[in-house]
Amino acid sequence: MIDLAALEREAHTVYQPLPLDRRSRDLRRLVVRGLVGGGRGHLGSALSAIELVRVLYDDVMAHDAERPDWDKRDRFLLSKGHGCLAQYAILADHGYFPMAELDRFCRFEGILGGHPDAAKVPGVEASTGALGHGPSIAVGMAVAAKLKGAAHRVFCVTGDGEINEGSVWEAAMTAGKHDLDNLTIIVDYNKLQSYERTEIVQDLEPLTSKWESFGFAVRNVDGHDVDALRRTFETLPFATGRPNAVIAHTIKGRGVAHAEGDPSWHHKSKMSDEEIAGILSAIEG
């Protein structure tokens, strides 16, 4: 029996942010390098997802920067494509492409656009940016793995505003129907979408029981707690024969104190040198 009451308690845990360790700060500096390179970027949306991509690429997923199309790799889809600076930072760090590409972010001659392009960026499985597409693609990939009897897994990070899209829930129904325990949907639940708090724009609660009711096995976790994320992903699949949902409670703009929780940092452009210096100095803490 599923203990729904326990799940709801878990969902409403108040997570106290831990200090960011050196690696998390280093990855954030790479995000800022891209931001400076392009003169723009979805900073807040990238910073909430740093620990998610860090733990997945460092500790959880089978992957090889030398062989981005290695057949046995775990698949990763950043469905919230606007948060791509987080993925670019971790891919650059792992050597998928030279760090210098970050300096050409969003530039005419660069490969790193404001949304990730699978045809250009090694390690990007699918071109995302139009919201609500990733989960269905991930379902197709997970079904394909089952058809082939392959052991690799599929991870898909969505935004919280993104799951306003009905297509996400179409995909969720199909994932539940096909018992896709090789699929993990991770909601970057920073509770702030472009305009305002999610609870104002389109309240997602009760989010845990929503995913549960679609057939997912759900875990709530502090999305910035590296150890907690590792422990959570280590127990995949959470239940045999059920797709997995990780609701990662995060803070938009995490690591830059004056940006945290402020919707005006969802996307930034035309930043002054002083603002950049302020971001970097805030990351140093």
Added chain:
Amino acid sequence: MRKTCLDYVYELAKQDERVVFIGSDLGAGTLDQFRDEMPDRFFMEGVSEQNLIGMAAGLAMEGFIPYVNTIATFITRRCYEQLAVDLCLHNLPVKLIANGGGLVYAPLGPTHLAIEDIAILRALPRMTVFAPCDKEEMARLVPQTLDMDGPCYIRLAKGGDEIVSDQARGFQMGKAIAMREGGKVLIVGTGITTTRALHAAEELAAEGIQCGVLHMHTVKPLDEAAILDRLSDVDLLVTVEEHTLVGGLGSAVGDLLLDKAPNAAGRLVRLGIPDTFSDKYGTQDELLEYYGLQGPQIAQRIRDGLNDTGARVA
């Protein structure tokens, strides 16, 4: 035509393990044999077109060849962004099988009339658009789709359509078929309007007016040479389509003339559906007549065109 198409998908699936079928919520009994013999590769995923296309994209990224089937309006309008981004941007070999193209669902009204499908699909880079004229041509088309690059759209007619195609003329994707040669008039049709064009040509031939009929089963990429090579012989070029005049076959031919033979543009007459939602029910044939797209009406437009008394568009 639909049965022929799906029968060939079944045959392809038997021969090639990469082939999968994805339907929405199709009629009872659809492809039962496929489901029974290859259940792992048969998916009926419900009324969720966005999800069907995304799922097909994910399968195609992993090496599978999905054939996706539902009603034409829903596989185009409802999931247009998924077609553009998931399929075309990634250039994935997903085949869209669209039931009831054009006016087939006449009794069901404008929600079900796919009369702008060719226009919106044609606007997508890498999308190939097919509209075969009868089930025998469908049988020649479907096997050729297996190994083609990129996505394609197959517009199905009503079923029980008059057979006018001929094995002897062959079938090659992107190559128009001359159904009838000669004369100072060239009629270009696609899908079942080719059949109506042939009816018009027969009627006019009895009066001594010879018309060529070119069947454009592939609307995109358009067989430009087939038209340009014949231009010098014709006084009148007529396109006929079961589709709005905004952006379909007539527009494609018009663009071609403006770009490559501007002096011939004045010889083009485009017949199709005006820029409106249908205000009538009835049958496909009744609506074709309502919009002036049956053989005798096409013939009259050609007589008018030759006398230069008619308007240049429907």
